[in-house]
Amino acid sequence: xxxxxxxxxxxxxxxxxxxxxxxDLSLRELAAAIxxxxxxxxxxxxxREGLLVAVAQAVETTQRxxxxxxxxxxxxxxxxxxxxxxSSPKLWPQERLFFELxxxxxxxxxxTEGFLDNIVESWVTPIAAVAMEAGADERTARADAxxxxxxxxxxxxxLLATGDRxxxxxxxxxxxxxxxxAASAGTGLRDG
Amino acid sequence: xxxxxxxxxxxxxxxxxxxxxxxDLSLRELAAAIxxxxxxxxxxxxxREGLLVAVAQAVETTQRxxxxxxxxxxxxxxxxxxxxxxSSPKLWPQERLFFELxxxxxxxxxxTEGFLDNIVESWVTPIAAVAMEAGADERTARADAxxxxxxxxxxxxxLLATGDRxxxxxxxxxxxxxxxxAASAGTGLRDG
DNA sequence: TCGGTACCGTACCAGTCGGTACATGTACCG
DNA sequence: CGGTACATGTACCGACTGGTACGGTACCGA
Numbered sequence: 280x281x282x283x284x285x286x287x288x289x290x291x292x293x294x295x296x297x298x299x300x301x302x303d304l305s306l307r308e309l310a311a312a313i314x315x316x317x318x319x320x321x322x323x324x325x326x327r328e329g330l331l332v333a334v335a336q337a338v339e340t341t342q343r344x345x346x347x348x349x350x351x352x353x354x355x356x357x358x359x360x361x362x363x364x365x366s367s368p369k370l371w372p373q374e375r376l377f378f379e380l381x382x383x384x385x386x387x388x389x390x391t392e393g394f395l396d397n398i399v400e401s402w403v404t405p406i407a408a409v410a411m412e413a414g415a416d417e418r419t420a421r422a423d424a425x426x427x428x429x430x431x432x433x434x435x436x437x438l439l440a441t442g443d444r445x446x447x448x449x450x451x452x453x454x455x456x457x458x459x460x461a462a463s464a465g466t467g468l469r470d471g
Numbered sequence: 472x473x474x475x476x477x478x479x480x481x482x483x484x485x486x487x488x489x490x491x492x493x494x495d496l497s498l499r500e501l502a503a504a505i506x507x508x509x510x511x512x513x514x515x516x517x518x519r520e521g522l523l524v525a526v527a528q529a530v531e532t533t534q535r536x537x538x539x540x541x542x543x544x545x546x547x548x549x550x551x552x553x554x555x556x557x558s559s560p561k562l563w564p565q566e567r568l569f570f571e572l573x574x575x576x577x578x579x580x581x582x583t584e585g586f587l588d589n590i591v592e593s594w595v596t597p598i599a600a601v602a603m604e605a606g607a608d609e610r611t612a613r614a615d616a617x618x619x620x621x622x623x624x625x626x627x628x629x630l631l632a633t634g635d636r637x638x639x640x641x642x643x644x645x646x647x648x649x650x651x652x653a654a655s656a657g658t659g660l661r662d663g
Numbered sequence: 664t665c666g667g668t669a670c671c672g673t674a675c676c677a678g679t680c681g682g683t684a685c686a687t688g689t690a691c692c693g
Numbered sequence: 694c695g696g697t698a699c700a701t702g703t704a705c706c707g708a709c710t711g712g713t714a715c716g717g718t719a720c721c722g723a
Contacts, residue, residue, distance in 0.1 A: 433621025
């Protein structure tokens with residue numbers, strides 16, 4: 280399937296979306312940038328919406344593959360490497376596009392159905408699994424994981440707006456510090 | 472100034488934007504919904520972009536007034552009340568629109584110039600001020616404040632996608648717990 | 664009464680959009 | 694050779710867009 284030609288068009292479309300977003304992505308402009316006619320985009324994707332669906336899926340797949348590269352990160356060092364990777368300016372276009380699609384989906388715009396389906400869950404589950412291996416109960420582990428996803432996404436949002444990687448990383452380090460302290464002190468404390 | 476008529480149109484425009492966003496907000500549709508002609512929107516705002524600027528400013532003002540209502544929240548109780556307020560479904564449209572504008576601005580779309588200017592700073596400063604009153608040094612206080620902004624925004628993003636207020640609130644509570652533990656244990660620890 | 668100013672609607676413009684009709688080319692299969 | 698499926702381009706369509714020209718109405722100060 281996916282007929283080479285279609286894949287080529289899709290890659291180019293994603294590339295274009297990474298540069299200028301999807302909101303004002305017109306078939307004609309895109310086709311001109313690729314070097315074909317908008318007719319072909321309709322042919323291969325059925326409609327503009329079909330193209331958006333394909334782009335959204337591609338972005339979501341990439342984003343999902345970002346969660347964790349090799350193995351389960353348990354040490355601070357692994358987590359810091361993870362942060363360093365996803366906060367790299369090279370990934371900013373990818374993340375900008377991710378958030379644009381996110382907002383589109385939240386606003387129920389056509390072409391992003393299903394985009395939100397596991398957008399939190401697919402990160403929470405593997406992260407919580409790591410904590411549960413260390414003996415945490417499921418409810419707590421999942422809440423903590425959900426928090427960490429929010430931290431990462433919130434800080435990336437900050438990063439995209441300010442570009443201040445150093446300051447944002449400092450905030451991330453504060454988070455790691457808190458987690459570490461709470462973990463070492465936590466077993467002896469009641470929580471609310 | 473702002474000539475009543477203009478204000479009326481602006482209010483209606485914001486209302487419309489709260490419902491369906493700004494991306495496909497056309498002057499004609501909006502005018503029809505308000506009960507006037509798109510000519511009047513051009514008349515009062517100069518252009519579509521001028522209207523977007525006005526809407527963005529209105530949203531930013533509202534959002535900024537959201538930070539803290541009365542006084543400086545220091546106790547967990549205050550912070551929890553704050554969270555309860557901003558996570559209320561009644562505010563979801565406001566927050567959806569905020570994030571849509573945020574993304575638009577990140578993508579450098581016209582009409583949102585300056586929207587990002589203090590989008591992190593204006594939250595960080597007052598929050599850090601509270602911590603500094605309690606004796607924290609500025610750098611640490613600001614990093615912690617920046618983290619808390621990311622937590623709130625990241626969790627709101629989660630909330631908008633999943634609608635799971637309970638689960639998201641549980642994650643927020645975990646954050647508060649961490650902060651509390653780290654604060655009580657923190658003075659005696661070195662950080663990295 | 665006159666001139667100006669604020670406000671508003673109708674009608675129009677040129678441009679762009681997504682989508683379609685139709686013709687064409689090409690390559691493989693019988 | 695014919696047929697058939699895929700791929701592609703050109704030319705077009707109706708709809709919608711932001712913006713403008715123009716004309717009108719109502720008020721206000723001179």
